[in-house]
Amino acid sequence: MNTRQQLRAKLPAPLRSLAELAYNYWWSWTPERLSLFRVIAPDIWQQCQHNPVALLEGVSAERLWQLAENPHYLKRLQQLSAQLDSYLSHVSQEQTWAAQAAPHITPDHPVAYFCIEFGIHESLPLYCGGLGVLAGDFLKSASDLGLPVVGVGLFYQQGYFTQRLNRSGWQEAIYTSSDPDLMPIEPVCNEHGQRLKIRVLIRQRRVKAQVWQVQIGRSLLYLLDTNLPDNDPLDRRLTERLYAGNPDLQIAQSMLLGIGGVQLLQALGYEPSVYHLNEVHAAFATLELARFEMEQADSTFTEAQAAVKAQTLFTTHTPVPTGHVFSVDMMDSFMADYWPLLDLSREEFLALGTRRQDDVWEPFSMTILTMRMARSTNGVSQRHGEVSRKMWQVLYPDKDPVAVPISHITNGVHIRSWVAPLMEDLFDDYLGRNWSTQLSNPEMWSKVESISDEALRQRHQILTARLFAYTRDKVRQARSERGEAADDINAVARMLDPKILTLGFARRFSAYKRNTLIFRDLQRATRIFANAKRPIQIIFAGKAHPADEEGKRLIQRLMEWSRHPALRDRIAFIEDYDMYTTKLMVQGVDLWLNTPRRPLEASGTSGQKIAINGGLNFSVLDGWWGEGYKPQLNGWKIGQDAETTDQEVQNDIDAESFYAQLEREIVRLYYDQDRKGVPHSWVKRMKASIRTIAPYFNSDRMVSEYVTQLYLVK
Numbered sequence: 001m002n003t004r005q006q007l008r009a010k011l012p013a014p015l016r017s018l019a020e021l022a023y024n025y026w027w028s029w030t031p032e033r034l035s036l037f038r039v040i041a042p043d044i045w046q047q048c049q050h051n052p053v054a055l056l057e058g059v060s061a062e063r064l065w066q067l068a069e070n071p072h073y074l075k076r077l078q079q080l081s082a083q084l085d086s087y088l089s090h091v092s093q094e095q096t097w098a099a100q101a102a103p104h105i106t107p108d109h110p111v112a113y114f115c116i117e118f119g120i121h122e123s124l125p126l127y128c129g130g131l132g133v134l135a136g137d138f139l140k141s142a143s144d145l146g147l148p149v150v151g152v153g154l155f156y157q158q159g160y161f162t163q164r165l166n167r168s169g170w171q172e173a174i175y176t177s178s179d180p181d182l183m184p185i186e187p188v189c190n191e192h193g194q195r196l197k198i199r200v201l202i203r204q205r206r207v208k209a210q211v212w213q214v215q216i217g218r219s220l221l222y223l224l225d226t227n228l229p230d231n232d233p234l235d236r237r238l239t240e241r242l243y244a245g246n247p248d249l250q251i252a253q254s255m256l257l258g259i260g261g262v263q264l265l266q267a268l269g270y271e272p273s274v275y276h277l278n279e280v281h282a283a284f285a286t287l288e289l290a291r292f293e294m295e296q297a298d299s300t301f302t303e304a305q306a307a308v309k310a311q312t313l314f315t316t317h318t319p320v321p322t323g324h325v326f327s328v329d330m331m332d333s334f335m336a337d338y339w340p341l342l343d344l345s346r347e348e349f350l351a352l353g354t355r356r357q358d359d360v361w362e363p364f365s366m367t368i369l370t371m372r373m374a375r376s377t378n379g380v381s382q383r384h385g386e387v388s389r390k391m392w393q394v395l396y397p398d399k400d401p402v403a404v405p406i407s408h409i410t411n412g413v414h415i416r417s418w419v420a421p422l423m424e425d426l427f428d429d430y431l432g433r434n435w436s437t438q439l440s441n442p443e444m445w446s447k448v449e450s451i452s453d454e455a456l457r458q459r460h461q462i463l464t465a466r467l468f469a470y471t472r473d474k475v476r477q478a479r480s481e482r483g484e485a486a487d488d489i490n491a492v493a494r495m496l497d498p499k500i501l502t503l504g505f506a507r508r509f510s511a512y513k514r515n516t517l518i519f520r521d522l523q524r525a526t527r528i529f530a531n532a533k534r535p536i537q538i539i540f541a542g543k544a545h546p547a548d549e550e551g552k553r554l555i556q557r558l559m560e561w562s563r564h565p566a567l568r569d570r571i572a573f574i575e576d577y578d579m580y581t582t583k584l585m586v587q588g589v590d591l592w593l594n595t596p597r598r599p600l601e602a603s604g605t606s607g608q609k610i611a612i613n614g615g616l617n618f619s620v621l622d623g624w625w626g627e628g629y630k631p632q633l634n635g636w637k638i639g640q641d642a643e644t645t646d647q648e649v650q651n652d653i654d655a656e657s658f659y660a661q662l663e664r665e666i667v668r669l670y671y672d673q674d675r676k677g678v679p680h681s682w683v684k685r686m687k688a689s690i691r692t693i694a695p696y697f698n699s700d701r702m703v704s705e706y707v708t709q710l711y712l713v714k
Contacts, residue, residue, distance in 0.1 A: 002186055002187070002189075003023075003053075003181060003186050003187070004019055004020070004023045004186060007019040007022065007023075007053065007056060007057070008020075010056070010057075011056065011064060012064055012065055012067075012068035013068075014068040014074055014077075015064060015067060015068050015074075015077065017077060017078075017081040018052075018056060018077065019056070020081065020084065021036070021052070021080065021081065021084060022037075022052035022053050022055075022056060022184055023053070023184050023186065023215060024084065024184075024215040024216070024217065025120050025121055025124075025184065025214070025215065025216045025217070026084055026087065026143070026215075026216070026217040027052070027080070027084075028120075028121050028417065029140060029414065029416040029417045030080065030083070031421060031424060031425075032076065032080050033421075034421055036076065036077070036080060037050070037052045037055055038050075039073070040055060040056075040059055040063065040064075040067060041055060041058070041059045041063060044058050044059055048123070048182075049122050049123050049125075049578075049580075050121070050122055050123050050580065051123035051182065051183060051184065052123070052184060053182055053183055053184050054123075054182040054183070057182055087217065087218070088217075088218060095146075096145060096146020096147075097145045097146060097147075097704065098142075098145045098146040098147035098148070098707065099146050101704070101707055101708065101712075102147065102707050102711060102712060104273060105147060105148055105273050105274070105707075105711065106148055106273075107148045108269075108270065108271065109148075109270075109271050109272060109273040110148035110149055110150045110270060110272055110273065111142070111147065111148065111149045111150070111272065111273065111274045111276055111711065112150050112152060112261075112265055112270065112272035112274065112275045112276065113135070113138065113139070113142075113149050113150065113151045113152065113276045113278060114151075114152045114153070114257065114258070114261055114275070114276070114277050114278060114281075114282035114285055115131065115132070115135040115151065115152075115153055115278040115279065115281070115282070116131070116132075116153065116154065116242070116253070116254075116257060116279065116281035116282070117131055117132030117135065117153065117242055118132050118135045118136050118139070118151060118153050118221060119132035119133035119134075119135065119136040119137075119579055120136040120139070120140075120214065120216055120221070121136075121579060122578045122579040122580040123183070123184065124183065124184065124185070124214065125156070125159030125160065125178065125578075126153065126154075126155065126156055126159060126223070126242065127159075127160070127242075127579070128160045128242055128243055128508075128543075129507075129508050130317075130603075130604065130605060130606075131278070131279060131317055133579065133582075133605065134278075134380075134411055134603075134605060135151070135153075135278055136216075136414075137412070137413055137414035137417065137605075137699040138278070138699060138702070138703060139151050139216045139217075139219040139221060140216060140217060140219070140414040140416070140417060140699070141412075141414055141698075141699035141700045141702065141703045142218075142219050142703050143216055143217030143218040143219040144217065144416070144700065145700060145703055145704065146218065147703060147707065148218075149219045149220075150219075150220050150221075150222065150265065150270060150272070151214075151216075151219065151220065151221035151222065152221075152222055152224075152257070152261040152264065152265065152282070153221060153222070153223050153224075153257070154223055154224050154225070154239050154242075154253060154256065154257055155180070155185075155212050155223035155224065155225040155239055156239055156240065156241055156242045157177045157178060157225075157227055157239065157240050157241075158175040158176060158177050158178070158240050158241050159178065159241070159242060160241070160242045160243065160543070161173040161174060161175055161241070161543070161546060162174040162175070162176060162576055163543045163575050163576040163577070164478075164481075164575060164576070165478065165482070165555065165559060165573075165575055166482065167482050167483070167484065168556065169555065169556040169557075169558075169559030169560060170552060170555075170556050171543070171544055171552045171555050171556075173546040175241065180212060180225075184214065184215075185212045185213065185214050185223070186212065186213050187210065187211070187212060187213075188210075188211040188212065188213050188222065188268070195210050195211075196210065196211045196264075196267060196268075197209065197210055197211075197228075198211065198224060198260045198263050198264050198267065199263075200255060200256055200259050200260040200263065201337055201338075202235070202238075202252050202255050202256065202334065203252070203333060203334050204337065205232060205235060207226055207231060207232075207235045207238065207256065208226065208228050208230060208231055209224040209225055209226045209228075209239075209256060209260055210224075210225050210228060211223065211224060211225070211264060212225060222261075222264055222268075224239065224256055224257070224260050224261065224264065225239050226238040226239045226256065227239060227240070238252050238253060238256060239253070239256070243545065245545065245546065245547040247326065247327075247330060248330070248334075250326075251326050251330055251334050252334070253281070254281050254282070254283065254284055254366070255284055255334065257281055257282045257284075257285075258281075258282040258283055258284030258285035258286075258287070258288060259284050259285065259287070259288040261282060261285055262285050262288040262289055262292070263288065266292070272311070273311070273711070274311060274312075274313060274711050275289065275311055275312045275313070276312075276313045276315070276706070276711075277312065277313065277314050277315070277370060277374070278315050278317075279315065279316065279317050279318070280314075280316070280318070280324045280366035280367050280369075280370050281324075281366070283366040283367075283369045283370040283373075285312075286308050286312055286369070286370065286373035286374065287338065287342065287369075287373070289304075289307075289308045289311075289312070290304040290305055290307075290308050290342060290373070291304075291341050291342055293307045293308065294342065294343070300343070301342050301343055301344055304342075305372075305373065308373055309373060309374060309375045310375060310714060311375075312373060312374040312375060313374055313375065313376050313378075313706075313710050313711070314370045314371060314374040314376070314377045314378070315377075315378050315379075315380065315409075316367060316370075316377060316378070316379060316380075316388060316406075316602075317380055317602045317603070318367065318602065319384060319387050319388070319391070319599060319600050319601070319602050320391075320600070321365075321367075321391050321392070323367070324365065324366040324367055325363040325364060325365045325366070326363060326364045326366070327363055327364070328350065328360065328361055328362075328363065328364065330364075331349075331350060331353075331364045332346075335349070347360065350364060352368075352369050352372055352373075353365045353366065353368050353369040354368065355368060355394050355395065367392075368395065371392065371395065375714065376405070376407065376710055376713075377405070377406045377407075378406065378407045378408055378409050378710065379406060379407070379408040379602065380408065380409065380410065380411045380602050380603040381408060381410045381411065381602065381603040381623050381624050381626065381627065382408055382410060382626065382627050383599060383622060383623060383626045383627075384408060384599075384602045384603060384623065385406060385407060385408025386401075386408075387599045388404075388406045388408075389401045389402065389404040389406045390404075392404060392406060407709070407710075409702060409705045409706060409709065409710070410603065410624055410627060410696075410697070410702070411603040411604075411605050411608075411624060411697075411699075411702060412605070412608065412696070412697045412698040412699040412700070412701055412702035413605050413608045413609050413612070413697065413698060413699055414698070414699045414700075415436070415439055415612050415694065415698050415699075415700075416436055418583065418586060418587075418609040418612060418613070419587075419612050419613060420459075420463050420583075420587040420613050422459045422462060422463060423459060423463075423587070423612070423613050423614065424436075426451060426455065426456070426459055430447055430448065430450055430451045431444055431445070431447045431448070432444070432447075439694065439695070439698045439700045439701070440695050440696070440698065440700060440701045440704075441695065442691075442695040444695075445690065445691050445694050445695045446691055448687045448690045448691045449687055449691065451687065453678050453680050453683040453684075454676065454678055456614060456683055456686060456687065457677075457678050457679075457683055459614075460588075460590075460613075460614050460686070461498065463587045463588045463613070464498060464502060464588045464589070464590075465498055466584065466587075466588060467539070467584045467585060467587070467588030467589065468496045468498065468588075470574075470581075470584050471495070471496060471539055471572050471574055472492050472493070472495055472496065472572075474574050474575065475492050475495065475572055475573070475574070476489060476492040478575050479492065491568065491569075494569050495568075495569050495572055496537055496539070496569070496572060497535075497537065497569075499677075500535050500536060500537045500570075501534075501535075501536045501537070501590055501591065501666070501667060501670045501671070502536075502537050502538070502539065502588075502589045502590045502591070503536060503537070503538040503539070503589060503590070503591045503592075503593055503618075504538070504539050504585045504586070504588075504589030504591070504592050504593065504610070504615075505518075505538060505539070505540050505541075505542075505592075505593040505594075506539075506540070506541040506542055506577060506581070506582060506585050506606060507542050507594070507606070508542055508543060508544065508545070508551070509542050509543065509544040509548075509551040509552070509554045509555050510544065510545070510548060510550075510551045510554075511550050511551070511554075512596060512597045512600045513595065513596050513597075514595040514596065514597060514651070514654075515540070515542065515554050515555075515558070515595070516554050516557055516558055516561075517595045517651060517654060517655055517658070518538075518593065518595070518655070518658055519558075519561055520651060520652070520655035521655060521659065522561065524659055525659070526564065526566050526567060528659065528662055528663060528667075529566070529567055529570045529571075530566040530567065530570065531667070533671075534667040534668070534670075534671045535570065536570070536662065536667060537569075537570040537571070537572075538570065538571055538572075538593075539572045539573075539574065539585060539589060540558060540571070540572070540573045540574070541573065541574040541575075541577040541581055541582075541585065542555075542577050543576075543577055555573075558571075558573060559573060582606070582609070586606060586609040586610040586613055586615065587610075587613045589610065589615055590615060590616065590670065590682075591615065591616050591617075591618050591666070592606065592607050592610040592615055592616070592617050592618065592619070593618055593619065594606070594607060594617070594618075594619035594620060594623075594625065595619070595620055595638060595654065595658075596620055596622055596623070597647065597650070598620060598621070598622045598639075598643055598650075599622055600622070601620070601622040601623035602623060603623045603624045604622075604623040604624055604625070605624065605697075607619055607624070607625060607628070608624065608628070608693060608697040608698075611628075611634070611689045611690060611693035611694065611697070612690060612693070612694050612698075614686040614687075614689065614690055615686070615689065616634065616635045616636075616682075616685055616686065616689050617629070617634070617635035617636070617689070618635060618636045618637075618638060618658075618661070618666070619635070619636075619637065619638060620637070620638045620639055620654065621637045621638075621639070621641070624697060625637070627696075628692070628693050628696075628697060630688070630692050633685065633688045633692065634685060634688045634689040634692045634693060635685070635689065636661050636665070636666065637657075638654050638657050638658050638661075639653055639654040639657050640653060640657065669681050669682050669685070670682050
């Protein structure tokens, strides 16, 4: 009996369909997502990070029987179960977009989608930030479009890390282990009912990995896990943490993901029509595919390389050439047993990952390896495609930068996951109840203009109030746990004013993201934030990598500024940023900030999430915002079009642009309100933000472009 069957057996008969819903993350983007599980036991729901399996295992039998006798709850459950059954059955009936557009991509011949992290939901902590959330949104839209996709990743017992700030504002990393038996995942078993295990040779050790399956609507995600008693203690920890920072661990995880991932798909009987590598961590998958091709077809490596190229795609998210490299010594240590399997010499093997193929000491680049083994490479925004072509022209010395074969498909977000239920309901009323099935239709989104200003403003204010309540709770809890003074804990009640323009900034804290740029001139910033007539306030969230000391100092400096007498009620920092916090922030703030150093933002998607909820963007023209920004319509740009190579000068220019636009235009527009408190000119831009951004910057459009522009083109 598997874990899903065990849960079904525990539930009262009328509630047993809850088990099917709990083990399929489809529930997380349905209209019932906020209430179906939470109503069972709100306290437990909060404590278990909105994990439906842990909730159902932890709630009392008495409470379950109360629901089993509640006709209203049973009716809702039956309706949702019927919707899931209908959703899943459409694939076989060929009623989906993908069945018509790509009929050769089938469940037996799916897209194999490799990624080092997947952000599906806060209850499955296998993500750090944008890359993982993008991968999760990809699987969700593939499911909605009926595109057969099998995700391949790793199961991290301790995830990324839990963030806590000490009394000095310094970030501390706390690691806690997850119990897979209490998560919406299931072990994969072989035909004999035994748990499937994959074996990968890593540094002369045969490492075993068990396999977990996650169901995301119609999509499947498989996760490799080395935490097995019969593994060496060091190998058991291989999948303990995401981005642990140790280079040896990084290359070992890459071998497990790439080589082990290919072996996993073969063990399950899949024959993928396309291998899609989302970032370079799975680059070694191309080598394992080549090894298998040589074995099956008795071919040379050159012939096998051509076969691998024909079925492999590579999406790069890295805007710098020095990322994802390993030293020659590391390659010798980890891969010396592998290149003989490809019938290559050491020098021939190392040349696959170097720009100068005669330089025996040049570090091995995973990006270069993947580009040489894939039929196509694409960036994740128009600007990123341009940057990537210039960056990698060295591999194509006979081509001009514009002719370098690197394309782009701009990232998008899974709207059904990120739109607030209040906004979803409003769209039902004004756009039509089937609006979510035509997300890329500009004419449909133009109906946003018919929404009354009062209705849109009122819904947004409710979402803002919800965000404020959550933020105060989190800040109060953090201060209490740090043992701060009672006055400081009580002062949280005064934090954030619903009548004040609210900015949001939630990113990884890193030097290139310039998280504290807006306080470059602290005196001027204080004057703007504490203005008597037109004040502003801001909510921050984000983690620094545990090994990034400079990123930690940025957080500490921000916490120091938040204690300034004029700013303490105007700045809030939410600790331990996760997908749930993201949802509340993008649904509740008025204005979203993004201040990366150009051109280091490959795409970014947070600003897309705020737009579908009626928020506005105030960002550097980099990544997706270079395409999404419409002057005088849906937001503002930070900085000038011309750039300087002097970073300090650029920081001054961008900070001045931020201050000037806030003072002269943004706060004026927001506070120009009628007697009912409705800022009609601001609401006009809210509608424009939804109307101009939602039709294009959604993951349905993104996935369909991958299909039509890359998967079907050879």
